[in-house]
Amino acid sequence: MSVANPILEIDGLSMVFGGLRAIDDVSLHIREGEICALIGPNGAGKTTIFNCITGVYKPTEGRVTIRRGGGQREAIQGLKPNVINRKGLARTFQNIRLFGNMTVLENVMIGRHNALAAGVIRAIARDAATRDEEARLIDDCRRILVKMKLDPFINETARNLPYGAQRRLEIARALATDPFLLLLDEPVAGMNPHETKELEETIDLIRDEEKVTILLIEHDMSLVMNVSERIYVLDYGRLIAEGTPEEIKGNPEVIRAYLGE
Amino acid sequence: MERNKLLRDLRSSAIIAAWFSVLLFPLLVMKVSVTGGQALVRFRWERLPAIAVAAFVLSFAWRRALEWNEARGDKPSGSGPIAALTVKARSALALRPIRLTATLVLLAVAAAYPFALGMYHTNIMITALIYVILALGLNLVVGLGGLLNLGYAAFFAVGAYTYGLLWKYAGPAFVSAGLDPGWLFWIALPTAGVLAAIFGALLSLPVLRLRGDYLAIITLAFGEIVRMVLQNSGEVTGGATGISLIPRPWFFGLRLPPRQAATYIYYIAVALVALTVFVVRRIEDSRVGRALEAMREDEIACEAMGVDLVRNKLITFSLGAFWAGIAGVLLAAQTTYINPDSFTLWESITVLMAVVIGGTGSIPGAIGGALLLKLLPEYFRPLAQYRMLIYGIAMILVIIFKPDGLLPRNRKKYTFDGSPSAVGAPVAAGDQEARR
Helix, strand or coil, X not given: CCCCCEEEEEEEEEEEECCEEEEEXXXXXXXXXXXXXXXXXXXXXXXXXXXXXXXXXXXXXXXXXXXXXXXXXXXXXXXXXXXXXXXXXXXXXXXXXXXCCCEHXXXXXXXCHXXXXXXXXXXXXXXXXXXXXXXXXXXXXXXXXXXXXXXHHCCCEHHHCCHHHHHHHHHHHHHCCCCCEEEEECCCCCCCHHHHHHXXXXXXXXXXXXXXXXXXXXXXXXXXXXXXXXXXXEECCEEEEEECHHHHHHXXXXXXXXXXX | CHHHHHHHHHHHXXXXXXXXXXXXXXXXXXXXXXXXXXXXXXXXXXXXXXXXXXXXXXXXXHHHHHHHHHHHHCCCXXXXXXXXXXXXXXXXXXXXXXXXXXXXXXXXXXXXXXXXXXXXXXXXXXXXXXXXXXXXXXXXXXXXXXXXXXXXXXXXXXXXXXHHHHHHHHHHHHHHCCCCCCHHHHHHHHHHHHHHHHHHHHHHCCCCXXXXXXXXXXXXXXXXXXXXXXXXXXXXXXXXXCECCCCCCCCCCCCCCHHHHHHHHHHHHHHHHHHHHHHHHHHHCCHXXXXXXXXXXXXXXXXXCCCCHHHHHHHHHHHHHHHHHHHHHHHHHHXXXXXXXXXXXXXXXXXXXHHHHHCCCCHHHHHHHHHHHHHHHHHCHHHHXXXXXXXXXXXXXXXXXXXXXXXXXCCCCCXXXXXXXXXXXXXXXXXXXXXX
16 A cells, blocks of 8 residues: 555554454554544544554554654554654543643643753753753743643643643643654543634644644544544444545445444 | 531440440459469459540540541641741742741751750761651652652662671771771762662662552562571671671771761761752752653653653662662661661661651651651650550551641642743742752
8 A cells, every 4th residue: 555655554453452352454544744533433442543553552463654754664563652752653642641730831841851851960960951951841831832722721730720621731742742643532522512613723723833643533523524634434443434524424334333234 | 517516426435435445344454363373353443434534535536636627628728827837938938048047047056966965866866867868768769759669778778788898898908908997988878879779770670560559569578688688698798697896987087986976977967968858859850850750640641751661760769779878878887787677677667657747759748757757756765665656646647637748748830930031940939848
């Protein structure tokens, strides 16, 4: 399968838990600069695919390769999550996983962990370079927070944020790691229509201004149909359809998967 | 409503009093004395009302305290006279001149201590300061990294034995070369720190994937293994008899009399405590410290944000162990004698207790907790046989009434004060920890 500019390719991916084949021979690809959605009924294996891509699980079979900026293809399956993150894949979580007792600013600062270099010795010495680095860090983080419209909450403790803001903070934290591909796991779950609309704009903005490709899992069909250019549909761990929102809407297999016979 | 509660409490306390009277009857009222092959039971009835009254009063007080605590829990913690006072003290300490004065006063008190109170108190203080260093080190592991470590005494032992063994094996060579063996202290100090840190890294490798109770069990086992190895490799470490006649630290070639030596070691201990506080504060407030904190909050999210957990845990255990090593050398120098019995599980638990009672994660808390736990028993010697009982009660009281510890952590938060020109000044106004 040769596609123009695939920055992520999944080839024959399977994940077996004991006797359960959670993902069965899934192949898909993400092109540079697109917004792609992964949908499917509950338990279809969407989050499992995310976990395989980001290193939380080691896939049983198959390959996951990335290609950043037209460079060499690189296999990443089986690497550790922090290594994969360093290679430019960042994610959010379905059940929000913020650092609850830290401030909004600090959450984003953790995202920039690998953009800094100071180790223990430099932390103790606190030389000019380290102080400079910290100053720049705060500056960078603030810029990200402004972009995500989180700057009013900047000094707030993360767990005290309204639900919608917590979801956005997860995205901000992921963006802080300088990814080329952002994986969003149900970014609007639990949001009201107004918040959903806002996030829709944010997702477009991230793609257009930050030049970050986006793969998202979502159950909110209005969001999926509005923002995504291509959709993959998963059912019982198998890929059952792929196409533009229009094609997916009319696909009988998809309708069957969602509504039954 | 309030009346009903009161009546209910009174009734429950009365039941408790009756129950305790029955329960303690055979223990405190009956007395069997055997004389001439005849058992004679004597009833000391006069004790019964005392038991009942004591049980009633204690039970009632406990119930009221719990209710008071529950009612208090609804209010934000920032209310009440004590909280207001701490806030005031903290904002005062944020001002540079006040902070400077406070530090100077503290230093002056610390400097005058051995002269004002004499050798006995100085020696007690040295022991307490050793525990302060231990608590500060463990606080990095437990408070900042969130990794429970019950084998902390092992690193303490590594430090002490580094000095002890250095003396045992390199000491004679030193003496025959005409050098003062007191120099060994200054060689042992950094060596012990580094060695303990290496041991910390070694321990961190097998426990990388463990959390909570599993981590506690493995670290506990590690601590016991180290102690057992020290105890059973007699030809190298002296076994259960340990190593004695360890020299005191070098002081310009002078052989100090015990009193002066204690004062000297006291000053070294104070300096080391200051160094520990300085380093721990710097680490907390840095990229490394933030990563440790994030790891404690959520390991999965932390790893997904690119933080290397393996490295993080290695750093945590090593940093914590480093200070235990330093404290170990001090202990060996102060007591001039070490054996494996000084490094039992009980030592680890005492240090952990100091951290928890003081306030997990809090530097003033660790200092206060260690001082409290080491100084009070010394000055209440007559109550020594009840020490465990008092520790237990204190622990229960702290956990119920002050779960964050006596001097809870007031984390320095990275904040942004709004004006873009101030970017680069990540210093929070007024919410820094009181500088020691």
